[in-house]
Amino acid sequence: MAAKNQQTQKPNKRKQFSSTKTDKDGSKSKKPKLLSSTPSSTNPSNKLLKKPFNSSKPKREHPTHSKFKKSESGNDNKELTKRERRIQAKELAEARKKKRKPHYTLEQELASLWEKMRRRNIAKEDRSKLITEALQKMKGKIPEIAGSHVSSRVLQTCVKYCSQIERDAVFSKLQPHLLTLSCNAYAVHLVKKMFDAASKKQLAGVISSLRGHVASLLRHMVGSVVIEHAYQLGNATQKQELLMELYSTELHLFKDLASIKESRLIDIISKLDLQKSSVLRHMSSVIQPILEKGIVDHSMIHRVLIEYLNIADKSSAADIIQQLSGPLLVRMIHTRDGSKIGMLCVKHGSAKERKKIIKGMKGHISKIVRDQCGCMVLVGIVSMVDDTKLITKIIIRELQTTLKELALDKSARRLLLQLLHPNCSRYLNADGLASLNLTVPSLSSKNESEIKSKKLSRDEESSKEAAKSDIPEENLDEESTKEVATTDSDMEATESGKGDIPEENLNSAEGGKKDPSLRRRELLVNSGLAENLIDVCIENAEELLTSNFGKEVIFEVAKGGSDGILHPTLDEKLNNLHEAIAELAAKPKSDESEEEHVLENFHSSRTIRKLILDCPAFASSLWKKSLEGKCQLWAQGHSSKVVSAFWESSDSEVRKVAKEELQPLVDDGTLKIPETKQSANEN
Incomplete structure (x- = not known):
């Protein structure tokens, strides 16, 4: 039945209508005919639509016309040679330059004099004559031609080698035009040369003339170079004078307010009673x-940013850190304040921002690690960032190719030593350790509302407990104040690093969540850096031991690092290193050889002595291979420090071996x- 119904049912099809409509009589309707595109001759208005025939258009003349025929002599249309065309083009260019540059002829004369006066093998008298001649030619036109590409170079040479009287004359001519010249791409070098050659009185006058224009010049790509140069040359008072203008509108307008002794912005705000919100806006x-x-x-900009972060609120500080996180930060970390900003960005930045910072350093790691300030940012990264895979990929891999140079470099070795022995005052100075503990106040401290809510909750809990234990209401306030005092003291202890968190783990507590020892192991051992470092120490043991900076790296490696981080995995490699040092010490003593023996060298003898005192395994290896039966030979001079270390060792077995x-x-x-x-040893 179902099949039968399916056959009987007809498919519902949509009715199709023809597009043409039929009239009542059945004939199809047609569209109205369009007007003919050709204008009728009867309509006079159509004549106006025609394009008028341009009878004045010249006809194309045939090449055989008499105008194109050569003259009988044939010299009129003769083509010029390449040399003649080149000379003609040069003459035209010279003519155009003379029209465009009013002092073009003078610049050409000065350029010829400059080629003579800037030679190194020229006598002083001849050079002074040329300089005097050049200054005479420029007399009355110095401010006008100072911005020229050629004349600015001539003036720089004149300012460098001229007499003091001539230099003062040039200085007096250019000082009224200092702001204009500071923004010129060529004259800026002349302005810097003037600053270098200026006396103290002249420099003070120049810095005072910059007042009111510091912010505008700092925003200029060329003018900022002049402000920075003046900032570097000025004394502490002059530097403060330049900075004050950037802090507040009041300090920008009133010069007397800027002459206070306080240097920190927080102290300036409190002393002058400035509004913090107004200072932040400015x-x-x-x-x-x-x-x-x-x-x-x-x-100078780095200093301003540091002061801004110290007073900024949470959102403003986070915005600045977000803007700086990336390749922009690489250009800042070469200064002391810039390095601090870099570490603050690493500490308070999010995981995404830290990733941008590390990726922005790609390709520049070898240069950054050799910089005195830049290396501290890398130290902060390996101490705080938890993404060890990214650090290994970008930082460690680039360092592994030049480990020997890094170990011998004064600044670069700090990164290796931070991994081997973190936060050691022997390798990081007080300023470096303090910079690792720097924080932005608004991003590190808790909100007041949170603190108040916690205090209220503690008060409620104490009141409930007091009600249960029937404590009188008079004693409730005393107990609550005691609890608040204890919690506040705990917060102060944690902030100062004297709480339950160890000193080495203080940075990681704020900067990262991963265990510091685990982070060190992943960066040092699991990445293969430690193994490569031991191989480098074995190959260059003598050079590292006798070096002023490399001795510390080889000492920490041979000792196994802080907390014995290298020992479980790399014991065999460390034994090879101990044997390599012992072989150097076993070399015979000879007065004829020019090279100093490792036991007689100042640096290596002290390093080997420390290894004997701190590493008993190395001490036994050294004794058996190098010093057994030869102590009397090495009992004097620098080598006596090594021999006496066996007697002073705290390990009883080491003393027992050498005592006889x-x-x-x-x-x-x-x-x-x-x-x-x-x-002490006898006891």
Whole structure:
């Protein structure tokens, strides 16, 4: 039945209508005919639509016309040679330059004099004559031609080698036009040369003339170079005078307010009773255009940013850190304040921002790690950032190719030593350790509302407990104040680093969530850096031991690092390193050789001594291979420090091995040991 119904049912099709409509009589309707495109001859208005025939258009003449025929002589249309065309073009160019440049002839004369006066093998008298002649030619026109590409170079040479009287004359002519010249791409070098050659009085006058224009010049790509140069040359008072203009509108307008002794912005605000919100608005209006243009290379801007972050609220500080996180930060970390900004960005930046910072350093790691300030940013990264895979990929891989040079470099070794022995005051100075603990106040401290809510909750809990234990209401306030005092003291202890968090883990507590020892192991051991570093130490043991900076790296590696981080995995490699050092010490002593023995060298003898005292495994290896039966030979000079270390060692087995041979030397007075250490070992 179902099949039958399907056959009987007809498919519903949509009715199709023809597009043409039929009239009542059945004939199809047609569209009205269009007017003919050809204008009728009867309509006179159509004549106006025709394009008029241009009878004045010249007809194309045939090449055989008499105008194109050569003259009988054939010299009129003769083509010029290449040399003649080149000479003609040069003459035309010279003529155009003379019209365009009013002092073009003078510049050509000065250029010829400059080629003579800038030679190195010229006599001083001849050079002074040429300089005097050049200054005479420029007399009355110095401000006009100072911005020229050629004349500015001539003036720089004149200012450098001329007499003091001539220099003062040039200075007096250019000083009224200082602001204009500071923004010129060519004259800026002349202005810097003037600053370098200026006396103290002239420099003070120049810096005072810049007042009121510091912010505008800092926003200029060329003018910012002049401000930075003046900032570097000025004394502390002059530097403060330049900075004050950027802090507040009041300090910008009134010169007397800027002459206070306080240097920190927080102290200035409190002393002058300035509104913090007004200061923030003014500083943000100064800083934002500078950051948008990317003018972040100057130390003056870095100082302003540090002061801004100290007083900025949470959103403003986070916005600045977000703007700086990336390739822009690489151009800032070469200064002391710029390095601090870099570490603040690493510490308070999000995971995404830290990733941008590290990726922005790609390709520049070897240069950054050798910089005195830049290396501290890398130290902060390996101490705070939890993404060890990214650090290994971008930073560690680039460092592994030049480990020997890094170990011998004064600044670069700090990164290796931070991984081997973190936060050691022997390798990082007080300023470096303090910079690792820097924080932005608004981003690190808790909100007041949160603190108040916690205090209220504690008060409620204490009141409930008091009600349960029937404590009188008079004693409730005392107990609550005690609890608040204890919690406040705990917060102060954690902030100062004296709480439950160890000193080495203080940075990681704020900067990252990963365990510091685990982070170190992943960066040092799992990445293969430690293995490569041990191989470099084995190959260059003598050079590292006798170096002033490399000795510390080889000492930490041979010791196994802080907390023995290298020992479980790389014991075999470390034993090879101990044997390599022992082989160097086992070389015979000879007075004829020019190279100094490692036991007699100042640096290497002290390093080997420390290894004997701190690493018993190395001490036993050195004794068996190098010093057994030869102590009397090395009992004097720098080598005596090495021999006496066996007697002073805190390890009983090391003392026991060497005591039989060293006892006669101590009794004879050949080997001198301090009485305090000798009595301590006897006990």
